[in-house]
Amino acid sequence: MASICFYFQVHQPLRLRHYTVFDKNDQYFDDYKNGSICRKVANKCYLPANRLLLDTIRQFEGRFKIAYSITGVLLEQLQRYSPEVISTFDALAETGCVEFLAETYYHSLSFLYSRDEFVEQVNKHAKTIESLFGQKPKVFRNTALIYNNDLAGLIESMGRFEAIITEGADHILGYRSPNFVYSPKGCSKLKLLLKNYSLSDDIAFRFSNRDWSQWPLTADKFAQWVNSVNGNGNVVNLFMDYETFGEHQWKDTGIFDFMRHLPEQILKHPDNDFKTPSEIAQSFQPVGTVDVPHLISWADTERDLSAWLGNAMQSNAIHELYRLENKIKKINDEKITADWRKLQTSDHFYYMCTKYFADGDVHKYFNPYDSPYDSYINFMNVLGNLQSRCSRQTIASA
Amino acid sequence: MKVFMLGWEFPPFISGGLGTACYGLTKAMDQLDIKVTFCLPRMVSSKYVTHVKLLSPNSQRSAASFKIDKLKNVTFRTINSPLQPYSTPDTYQQRIEEVLRQKQKTHGGSVSLTDTALSGADYSGDMYAEVHRYAALAAELAANEQFDIVHAHDWMTYPAGIVAAATSGKPLIVHVHSTEFDRSGENVNQMIYDIERQGMEQADKVITVSYFARNIIISRYGISGEKIEVVHNSVERNGNWALAESGIEKDEKIVLFLGRITMQKGPEYFLGAAKKVLEVMDNVKFVMAGSGDMMHRTIEMAAELGIGSKVLFTGFLRGEDVQRIYKMADLYVMPSVSEPFGIAPLEAMDNDVPVIISKQSGVSEVLTHALKVDFWDVNEIANKITAVLKYPPLQETLANYGNFEVRKLRWKDSALKCAKIYEEALVAI
Numbered sequence: 085m086a087s088i089c090f091y092f093q094v095h096q097p098l099r100l101r102h103y104t105v106f107d108k109n110d111q112y113f114d115d116y117k118n119g120s121i122c123r124k125v126a127n128k129c130y131l132p133a134n135r136l137l138l139d140t141i142r143q144f145e146g147r148f149k150i151a152y153s154i155t156g157v158l159l160e161q162l163q164r165y166s167p168e169v170i171s172t173f174d175a176l177a178e179t180g181c182v183e184f185l186a187e188t189y190y191h192s193l194s195f196l197y198s199r200d201e202f203v204e205q206v207n208k209h210a211k212t213i214e215s216l217f218g219q220k221p222k223v224f225r226n227t228a229l230i231y232n233n234d235l236a237g238l239i240e241s242m243g244r245f246e247a248i249i250t251e252g253a254d255h256i257l258g259y260r261s262p263n264f265v266y267s268p269k270g271c272s273k274l275k276l277l278l279k280n281y282s283l284s285d286d287i288a289f290r291f292s293n294r295d296w297s298q299w300p301l302t303a304d305k306f307a308q309w310v311n312s313v314n315g316n317g318n319v320v321n322l323f324m325d326y327e328t329f330g331e332h333q334w335k336d337t338g339i340f341d342f343m344r345h346l347p348e349q350i351l352k353h354p355d356n357d358f359k360t361p362s363e364i365a366q367s368f369q370p371v372g373t374v375d376v377p378h379l380i381s382w383a384d385t386e387r388d389l390s391a392w393l394g395n396a397m398q399s400n401a402i403h404e405l406y407r408l409e410n411k412i413k414k415i416n417d418e419k420i421t422a423d424w425r426k427l428q429t430s431d432h433f434y435y436m437c438t439k440y441f442a443d444g445d446v447h448k449y450f451n452p453y454d455s456p457y458d459s460y461i462n463f464m465n466v467l468g469n470l471q472s473r474c475s476r477q478t479i480a481s482a
Numbered sequence: 483m484k485v486f487m488l489g490w491e492f493p494p495f496i497s498g499g500l501g502t503a504c505y506g507l508t509k510a511m512d513q514l515d516i517k518v519t520f521c522l523p524r525m526v527s528s529k530y531v532t533h534v535k536l537l538s539p540n541s542q543r544s545a546a547s548f549k550i551d552k553l554k555n556v557t558f559r560t561i562n563s564p565l566q567p568y569s570t571p572d573t574y575q576q577r578i579e580e581v582l583r584q585k586q587k588t589h590g591g592s593v594s595l596t597d598t599a600l601s602g603a604d605y606s607g608d609m610y611a612e613v614h615r616y617a618a619l620a621a622e623l624a625a626n627e628q629f630d631i632v633h634a635h636d637w638m639t640y641p642a643g644i645v646a647a648a649t650s651g652k653p654l655i656v657h658v659h660s661t662e663f664d665r666s667g668e669n670v671n672q673m674i675y676d677i678e679r680q681g682m683e684q685a686d687k688v689i690t691v692s693y694f695a696r697n698i699i700i701s702r703y704g705i706s707g708e709k710i711e712v713v714h715n716s717v718e719r720n721g722n723w724a725l726a727e728s729g730i731e732k733d734e735k736i737v738l739f740l741g742r743i744t745m746q747k748g749p750e751y752f753l754g755a756a757k758k759v760l761e762v763m764d765n766v767k768f769v770m771a772g773s774g775d776m777m778h779r780t781i782e783m784a785a786e787l788g789i790g791s792k793v794l795f796t797g798f799l800r801g802e803d804v805q806r807i808y809k810m811a812d813l814y815v816m817p818s819v820s821e822p823f824g825i826a827p828l829e830a831m832d833n834d835v836p837v838i839i840s841k842q843s844g845v846s847e848v849l850t851h852a853l854k855v856d857f858w859d860v861n862e863i864a865n866k867i868t869a870v871l872k873y874p875p876l877q878e879t880l881a882n883y884g885n886f887e888v889r890k891l892r893w894k895d896s897a898l899k900c901a902k903i904y905e906e907a908l909v910a911i
Binding site for chain 1: 762861869872875
């Protein structure tokens with residue numbers, strides 16, 4: 085028996101506008117750029133992919149299932165720039181074959197810096213998902229699948245989650261396979277779902293790579309790889325960015341056709357089925373405990389935090405940001421708090437990464453800045469303004 | 483492989499990037515066992531004491547020859563001529579007049595400009611005539627030399643290169659370190675432009691120092707892109723660790739401009755940015771190290787902007803003084819209007835100083851760990867200066883990664899590229 089579990093990460097950051105040390109106003113975000121990117125991605129990916137998956141779900145009458153994690157920062161942008169995308173997600177929700185996961189509303193790294201802030205953001209996200217799609221999320225995934233034992237413990241203690249998702253990184257699994265359900269170390273009820281990064285990345289990263297020995301990837305071929313899990317695994321967790329469809333892999337690569345034919349090919353094998361993450365958690369007992377004392381993520385080959393916190397600028401920016409927390413919470417001003425939280429989105433720190441800067445690659449592709457230095461300067465200028473707004477408020481209320 | 487190179491000044495006389503590049507490249511060629519006859523203009527009446535021994539110091543019409551110990555494959559031939567890098571017809575004129583005054587002092591009596599020019603002995607009274615007189619002398623010298631290829635650096639040596647190549651039948655490489663458009667903007671000197679274009683047209687290959695410069699050569703000089711090769715400059719690693727700590731204790735930040743103070747280098751944008759930075763920061767001084775035809779205008783401008791007390795002018799610096807100023811600097815800014823390459827930022831980075839460079843420069847093609855700005859965007863220059871001074875992690879990251887980055891730029895690689903271009907030029911013949 086192999087249950088295929090698709091979960092798509094759906095996120096767009098709120099990009100900052102060019103903000104110099106001489107700027108004085110509190111308009112930090114580039115509405116024009118964010119609006120046009122949001123609409124562009126909606127047209128290239130969200131709308132066609134939602135339509136395709138909705139058709140497929142209807143076609144298979146309950147036998148094809150998927151899950152989404154949509155960030156709060158994206159939902160806000162969709163409501164503003166592309167509300168039709170929200171309605172198509174809602175239509176997907178109504179099929180009963182789509183599960184929505186929980187994460188931090190602001191796609192933040194708050195778990196690393198403030199547990200209180202983290203919990204608030206997870207709650208805010210869950211509330212938003214429930215109000216939009218009528219579901220209480222039961223499975224949690226952290227930004228970039230950042231994970232360790234402590235996170236699992238914290239999520240279990242929140243009481244409402246059945247499972248947590250992370251990367252099936254080799255260095256935590258060793259000889260073990262990601263194709264089973266595990267228990268996080270120290271948890272009694274919470275289950276751990278691990279991404280099968282090899283099969284996931286075949287679709288997300290390698291699909292259109294003509295140098296890849298397996299190119300072109302067909303639905304038939306991929307289904308055979310999934311079939312081979314039968315007998316030595318229960319689940320195949322295919323976790324990837326939703327933008328894989330039409331944005332990272334363009335339409336002319338055939339990615340949509342691949343996805344259209346995949347369910348049929350997978351279901352040809354009588355032992356295969358599709359399950360959502362919470363169904364996986366309910367259907368399978370853990371085969372063992374996974375111990376992750378150190379933080380892992382799904383990023384780069386290192387699978388660590390160096391993409392966000394690898395250099396002095398990144399760690400300085402994020403420390404300065406969280407240093408404001410007490411002040412912000414004391415001031416309790418809606419606009420200030422929202423701005424502070426929008427600055428927590430992990431992408432801002434990812435842009436400051438110098439790791440692969442010289443080589444040019446995936447980091448550059450997603451980066452609105454010419455260089456990590458420009459992004460740091462811009463972020464710090466904005467943060468400087470936020471700091472002075474806080475100081476003014478504190479003085480005013482004193 | 484033997485190269486007849488028409489180059490410029492050598493240490494300790496270096497006055498700018500052209501000399502630095504000629505020296506760096508030739509030294510690297512020497513290490514690659516490429517034989518070089520290095521021909522350069524020099525006034526015999528130089529006021530500087532030199533560490534090299536002239537073998538025939540009395541030679542007037544032709545050339546003196548000498549070797550520098552550590553460069554075993556290079557023979558130097560000096561031609562007695564007042565040509566200097568960065569000369570303009572005006573500065574040339576001033577220099578000639580200065581030389582005449584000195585002569586009058588020593589010899590007494592009167593020596594007039596026209597007398598000397600007419601007698602045609604040591605040099606010509608006007609620069610163009612001098613460039614051609616130099617070409618004739620270089621050709622004479624070349625006639626007695628064996629070489630495979632002629633390599634001429636910047637426009638004043640192109641006529642010499644053309645003649646040497648023509649009389650020897652060897653291929654000509656012209657090496658464009660800058661063009662008249664970089665130096666003079668749109669107010670080009672037609673005569674210089676014509677010499678430059680003729681050099682590029684007659685050359686078998688044109689080497690230039692960046693894609694930025696290559697575009698100018700294609701679009702402004704109409705030279706076919708196939709013939710133009712880019713060889714980026716490099717930087718001589720600073721081995722001078724012996725320099726004692728300067729012992730400077732400063733409570734002010736120092737932002738450095740180091741280069742000739744000319745239109746090309748954008749000194750007014752530096753001051754414009756300084757003015758803006760001083761609106762938000764107080765404990766900072768702006769140091770302008772260098773001299774040039776806009777120096778007086780720039781000093782006045784600092785005063786007009788009301789930041790006279792915050793801007794210091796050091797004049798032209800050499801040797802250890804350059805090292806010392808880098809040691810003091812928190813940031814180096816090069817707001818050049820049009821900079822074919824720009825070696826100075828590499829030297830700054832080699833000294834652990836972060837740099838802001840204009841996007842209108844060749845060096846921005848080879849650097850990633852530098853802040854880049856449009857030269858005219860004074861607001862953004864000021865924004866970036868302030869950021870470097872205000873956020874220590876930025877300064878630190880730029881300095882660390884930047885220093886690492888410049889270590890990868892080596893003259894040896896530039897020399898290897900030139901050698902490959904020589905081969906191609908020789909095959910084509």
